[in-house]
Amino acid sequence: MPGLGQRQLIAIEMDVLAKNNALAAHNRDHFEATCQLVLNLVSSPGSGxxxxxxxxxxxLEGQRPCAVIEGDQQTSSDADRIRTTGVPAIQINTGKGCHLDAKMVHDAYHQLPVQEGGILFIENVGNLVCPASFDLGEKYKVAILSATEGEEKPLKYPDMFAAAQLMIINKTDLLPHVRFDVERCIENAKRVNPxxxxxxxxxxxxxGMDAWLNWLASA
Ligand SMILES: Nc1nc2c(ncn2[C@@H]2O[C@H](COP(=O)(O)OP(=O)(O)O)[C@@H](O)[C@H]2O)c(=O)[nH]1
Ligand SMILES: [Mg+2]
Incomplete structure (x- = not known):
């Protein structure tokens, strides 16, 4: 922002984050009231x-009620894909924004028909930087990294992997065709988050889907 000094910029940024944190805490109260497991899925675009x-x-159909909040800069195509499964989904378009914030999630949550004891999945805007700083009120962040992205990503974007409870390495079917050292990737992730x-x-x-479903069942 032209005309603003470094100190002023830092003050504005801290104010934005403090307001977001207050709203995230409010979201958490809502989620607890309906016993929702809320997960914030973060990754680069296209990781799956x-x-x-x-x-x-x-x-999970017939086992646990689910709902989805989809974040993308433009289009409603991901929410449309989700709705083909019969699960309710709300699309949030962030325009130039590079992440969802707690207010957006709050407003979307109140439009969703969530059921007691369900899971609310939030698919964040695809990038490994901005969503790391914005608490949405979720229980856990789940970082998804696919086998085509390179095993050094956890070191390049440490904030995201430090904030995540779980790293999913997706597209393992492609491992025979790409150079991706799974052990090294795990080692790198553990360096930033033991x-x-x-x-x-x-x-x-x-x-590998069973391991993920078991993780969800005990999360
Ligand atoms: N080979 C392979 N492709 C996948 C897998 N998961 C997703 N994809 C493909 O990756 C592309 C991006 O997937 P999408 O779910 O839209 O990623 P998103 O941007 O993270 O939501 C699509 O062409 C998917 O079909 C996987 O496990 N294996
Ligand atoms: Mg998507």
């Missing part, structure tokens, strides 16, 4: 968040 969500929702849990899966073949 929507594909994984659709496959997960199909497998407590991070890891699940390897392929959303398209279904390999």
């Amino acid at each position: 968040k929507t594909t994984l969500l659709c496959e997960t929702l199909r497998r 407590y991070i849990q890891v699940i390897q899966l392929s959303a398209t073949t279904g390999e």
Whole structure:
């Protein structure tokens, strides 16, 4: 912002984050009141968040009520994909914004028909930087990294992997075709977050999906 000094910029940024944190705490109260497990799915574009969500929702059908909030800069295509599974979804378009914030999630939550004891999945805007700083009131952030993205991503974007409870390595079906050192990737993630849990899966073949469903059941 031209005309503003470094100090003023930092003050504005701290104010924005403080307001967001207050609203995230408010969201948490709402989620607790309906016993929702709320997960914030973060990744770069194309790692397979929507594909994984659709496959997960199909497998949870009849077992646990689910709802989805979709974040993208433009289009409602991801929410449309989710609705083909029969699960209610709200699309938020952030325009030039690079992440969802707690206010957007709050407003969307109140439009969703959530049921007691369900899971609310939030698919954040695809990038490994901005969503790391914005608490939405979720219980956990789940970082999804696909086998085509390179094993050094946790070191390049440490804030995101430090904030995540779980790292999903997706597209394992492609491992025979790409140079991606899974062990190295896990090592890198643990360097920035020694407590991070890891699940390897392929959303398209279904390999490893059981581990993810078990994780959801105990989260
Ligand atoms: N081979 C393979 N492709 C996948 C897998 N998961 C997603 N994709 C593909 O990756 C592309 C991006 O997926 P999408 O779910 O839209 O990613 P998002 O941007 O993170 O929501 C699509 O072409 C998917 O079909 C997977 O496990 N294996
Ligand atoms: Mg998507």
